[in-house]
Amino acid sequence: MLELLKIEWLKLKNYKAFLIIGIFFIIGIFVTNYMVLTVFNKMVDKTEAGMLLGKFMPYDFKHVWQTTSYTSGYILILPVMLLIMLVTNEFTYKTNRQNIIDGLSRLDFINVKIVLATLFAVISTIFVVITGFALASTTGTEFSLHGFSQVGYFFLKAISYNFFAVFLSVLIKRTGFAIGVYFIYMSAENIIAQLLDVWSMKIKADSKLDLGSLGSYLPMNASDSLLSFPENPFKSMAKSAFPTDYHYLTISIAVFFVVLFYWLSRRIILTKDL
Amino acid sequence: MNILTIDNLSKNYGKIQALQQVSFTVPKGTVYGILGPNGSGKTTMLGIVMDVLKSSGGGFKLFDEMPNDSHRKRMGTLLETPNFYHYLSAVQNLKIAAKIKQRGEDDIDRVIEVVGLAQRKNSPFSSYSLGMKQRLAIGSALLGNPEVLVLDEPTNGLDPVGIAEIRSLIMSLASQGKTIIMASHMLDEVEKVCTHVAILKYGKLIASGDVNEILVNEDVVELAASNLDALKNMLTSFPNILSLQIKDKVVQMNLPQGTANMESINKFCFDNNIVLTHLQLKKKSLETKFLELTN
Structure with a gap:
């Protein structure tokens, strides 16, 4: 696998989009979190809302892992774009065929893309940890790994997004079209998820059947729903109306879809004409 | 292997x-x-x-x-x-x-x-x-x-x-x-x-x-005389002949590869009282052979 990754590195290292998106991603994670931090600092200091918030600081070590994981999730669209471009380019320029002709197996071809998607998720997670640590250090609070499991959820979310990107790329094969379908799908799933969530509340109220929030059982929303902004005085809603949060069920569903996307991508590459 | x-x-x-x-x-x-x-x-x-x-x-x-x-x-x-x-x-x-x-x-x-x-x-x-x-x-x-x-x-x-x-x-x-x-x-x-x-x-x-x-090659000989039909009829008796047809105002005669001898063909015609106005040896082109095979 290391040899296969070296081949991917030869393709990547001179690819301008890789460099540009990579830089934007790293800066993006830092800047987004820094902006959230600044907004909160200003609020606490000067506004009336700050009084309400009291001592709540999203970037102290108690909350930082959750805040950074949640906030950085929005930047994951960048590695997704890059992955779609990398995989669909192989089809556009028929280099996938050339790789196979030169002696790569079809299985190696898809597996190394999946490993690349995993590696992107690992690197994203590492930057989240670094950013979280750096910003939390500025708050002067005591180091803590409280809520560090949120970083794990961020990793799961990154894996879900990236595997979905690889699956769409091998399914659609055209760069622009795949990116378009990705956005449309994400919007559609979010709308459906919200409708399902409302429906879940209705089911709970009407029949006392507590199925959890059905919206979070959808492929992308499963890992999305694991991440949220830390609890704070602003978020004091009437919790009892919400269905129970079946945490482990949601994690299992997210993992199930990750495996499904891999299996489908692999099946397409192994059985179809290239 | x-x-x-x-x-x-x-x-x-x-x-x-x-x-x-x-x-x-x-x-x-x-x-x-x-x-x-x-x-x-x-x-x-x-x-x-x-x-x-x-x-x-x-x-x-x-x-x-x-x-x-x-x-x-x-x-x-x-x-x-x-x-x-x-x-x-x-x-x-x-x-x-x-x-x-x-x-x-x-x-x-x-x-x-x-x-x-x-x-x-x-x-x-x-x-x-x-x-x-x-x-x-x-x-x-x-x-x-x-x-x-x-x-x-x-x-x-x-x-x-x-x-x-x-x-x-x-x-x-x-x-x-x-x-x-x-x-x-x-x-x-x-x-x-x-x-x-x-x-x-x-x-x-x-x-x-x-x-x-x-892609067996044959020798193709093109001949012409004032009376093409008479020429064609006469050539049917030429030894080792493979095929014969009139095409574009010449008679085309196919012979096994390497056997066409212009001198003996000319003599054969003259001995049979036909004077040739045209005599040319043509290699059968691969293209013709290919068209024959694929049509």
């Missing part, structure tokens, strides 16, 4: 049958031409052998074994069009190919030199002309000096000088004992370099074997 054994290979694209139960064998050390007009299934067949297409039926063997990835690493292949990373240079692209083939990078400069791209070896592939792209694809096939070369329309997009260069390259590789499988719709290309040939038409194999057996 056989390099490639194709056994009842078929491929459908929906209702279209691109290949219909094609079988033939490529022995080691041959230059095997796969001849056929556009759309006859040449590339489809090679695509299946290279595992980029899936067959609908039948199978094939490489090096007398069930095909696997390591076989392809031992072959240098140019299939259909040059496929390279457009933002990478010739050298960078060949590094990727060398790594996939699990060969060192030390052969890259040699093949770039052989195909005449040394001047532009560090320019991005996207800046290459069609001919240069084709040259790089041939260079990539030569990488690591493989024992088997599969070349699909190798002279596509090349200028006359390039075509001549590639032909002499193929012949020098063949003289080193390499097996070359070459698909082409260019008849003279196949005639000039191939020892064996398989002819495909609409996905069907219509002939395969030694090029001298398949």
